Amino acid sequence: MSTLRFMADxxxxxxxxxxxxxxxxxxxxxxxxxxxxxxxxxxxxxxxxASRVLNGAxxxxxxxxxALFGLMLPVLAIVNMGLGKVPAxxxxxxxxxxxxIRNTYTAIKNVPPSLVxxxxxxxxxxxxxxxxxxxxxxxxxxxxxxxxxxxxxIGIAAIATYIGAxxxxxxxxxxxxxxxxxxxxxxxxLVSLLAIIVDGxxxxxxxxxxxxxxxxxxxxxx
Amino acid sequence: MIKxxxxxxxxxxxxxxxxxxVVAERTGLIKLLSDPYEYPVIMxxxxxxLYIVAVSMAFATFIGVTAGIxxxxxxxxxxxxxxxxxxxxxxxxxxxxxxxxxxxFLGIGTKPAIFALTIYSILPIARNTLAGIxxxxxxxxxxxxxMGMPPLRILMEVEIPNAMTVILTxxxxxxxxxxxxAALAYVIGAxxxxxxxxxxISLMQTDKLLxxxxxxxxxxxxxxxxSELMGLVLVSKGLRLSD
Numbered sequence: 001m002s003t004l005r006f007m008a009d010x011x012x013x014x015x016x017x018x019x020x021x022x023x024x025x026x027x028x029x030x031x032x033x034x035x036x037x038x039x040x041x042x043x044x045x046x047x048x049x050a051s052r053v054l055n056g057a058x059x060x061x062x063x064x065x066x067a068l069f070g071l072m073l074p075v076l077a078i079v080n081m082g083l084g085k086v087p088a089x090x091x092x093x094x095x096x097x098x099x100x101i102r103n104t105y106t107a108i109k110n111v112p113p114s115l116v117x118x119x120x121x122x123x124x125x126x127x128x129x130x131x132x133x134x135x136x137x138x139x140x141x142x143x144x145x146x147x148x149x150x151x152x153x154i155g156i157a158a159i160a161t162y163i164g165a166x167x168x169x170x171x172x173x174x175x176x177x178x179x180x181x182x183x184x185x186x187x188x189x190l191v192s193l194l195a196i197i198v199d200g201x202x203x204x205x206x207x208x209x210x211x212x213x214x215x216x217x218x219x220x221x222x
Numbered sequence: 223m224i225k226x227x228x229x230x231x232x233x234x235x236x237x238x239x240x241x242x243x244v245v246a247e248r249t250g251l252i253k254l255l256s257d258p259y260e261y262p263v264i265m266x267x268x269x270x271x272l273y274i275v276a277v278s279m280a281f282a283t284f285i286g287v288t289a290g291i292x293x294x295x296x297x298x299x300x301x302x303x304x305x306x307x308x309x310x311x312x313x314x315x316x317x318x319x320x321x322x323x324x325x326x327f328l329g330i331g332t333k334p335a336i337f338a339l340t341i342y343s344i345l346p347i348a349r350n351t352l353a354g355i356x357x358x359x360x361x362x363x364x365x366x367x368x369m370g371m372p373p374l375r376i377l378m379e380v381e382i383p384n385a386m387t388v389i390l391t392x393x394x395x396x397x398x399x400x401x402x403x404a405a406l407a408y409v410i411g412a413x414x415x416x417x418x419x420x421x422x423i424s425l426m427q428t429d430k431l432l433x434x435x436x437x438x439x440x441x442x443x444x445x446x447x448x449s450e451l452m453g454l455v456l457v458s459k460g461l462r463l464s465d
Contacts, residue, residue: 065402155317172318188315188316
């Protein structure tokens with residue numbers, strides 16, 4: 001109850017920090033999506049690169065977030081950007097790569113070969129095949145990858161408050177430092193809520209992006 | 223073109239390793255590591271980190287696998303879908319929030335950290351155990367039953383070996399998340415390598431920061447490798463051949 005009162009009393013600050021949090025995650029996703037999707041498409045055309053790129057992204061994902069912030073800090077400190085929003089956004093972009101690349105790659109690989117053959121038979125070149133067949137069919141899976149990345153990024157952005165990026169993690173950090181349970185709870189609850197809402201929203205988007213034809217096919221196969 | 227890219231990749235890898243060496247020297251990392259007074263402190267924090275990870279993973283593996291098995295038994299199977307949903311929801315909660323919540327209820331120290339890490343690591347393990355056992359082909363279970371196996375033997379000799387790859391993936395994810403989150407556990411007073419990282423960040427002492435961040439990274443990469451090795455030992459030969 002007192003947590004709710006805390007949130008109500010500091011409503012403006014809550015809104016500001018939430019906005020900051022969403023901003024960091026949003027910018028990172030906006031930059032990461034084109035990079036990841038393009039890389040994912042490129043490696044479907046060049047198999048030799050596929051395992052390397054996926055392994056590289058996998059290694060990036062394995063690095064613990066706070067350690068990655070730590071490792072980037074001395075490097076970015078050279079251009080005077082070791083702390084703040086820039087390293088946070090860079091870290092989030094790096095972490096988003098694996099889910100986006102992997103989902104793009106598997107989705108395009110899983111387009112039924114009969115469809116690709118049909119498109120080829122209709123005289124489509126690689127580019128048109130990609131634009132009219134492979135990407136539309138792969139979109140729901142790519143959005144599923146974005147969904148994983150977004151939820152993960154919301155959690156990591158909370159940690160980024162320790163390198164001065166702001167966001168809702170501030171409440172958790174300050175709350176722990178001041179031993180102020182209401183503050184910790186409102187931080188934790190708001191971050192979790194944000195993650196759950198984004199997860200739900202992206203799930204809906206995933207359903208919207210599924211082409212009508214596939215939906216019908218799925219219903220029939222059931 | 224592609225061959226060129228692959229060659230470029232090797233060159234970049236070499237440059238990165240060299241640059242890492244230069245950074246290590248420049249930031250005083252090597253000097254710090256060769257300091258006889260600092261070394262025991264770093265080792266102690268490292269062992270503390272390993273201890274937190276090992277204890278919480280041991281609990282989480284036991285509870286997670288048990289929960290996964292119990293939920294796939296015939297009587298409880300219809301609740302499996304709901305449980306998957308709840309676990310999925312639980313996984314969206316950020317790790318820092320879980321630690322902070324554990325602290326606000328249990329106070330500071332190693333025990334709340336181990337508790338939070340255990341809870342957080344149970345989720346992927348239970349989820350994958352559940353998914354793995356559900357995905358075992360029903361004809362295999364039927365064959366086991368036809369051979370007169372009691373339920374326990376079906377579980378031990380048919381279901382678990384077939385689900386092992388998926389369970390191990392869950393274990394791997396949990397272990398890697400656990401190592402990263404254990405570094406955060408410093409903020410609720412559990413020590414570990416996070417101590418060096420956070421101190422390094424707040425004091426802008428790059429050497430201290432790297433002494434914490436590099437071992438945590440290597441630990442996570444090693445854990446990834448270790449889980450792959452475990453796959454070679456634990457997954458039966460026949461199943462590996464079919465891949």
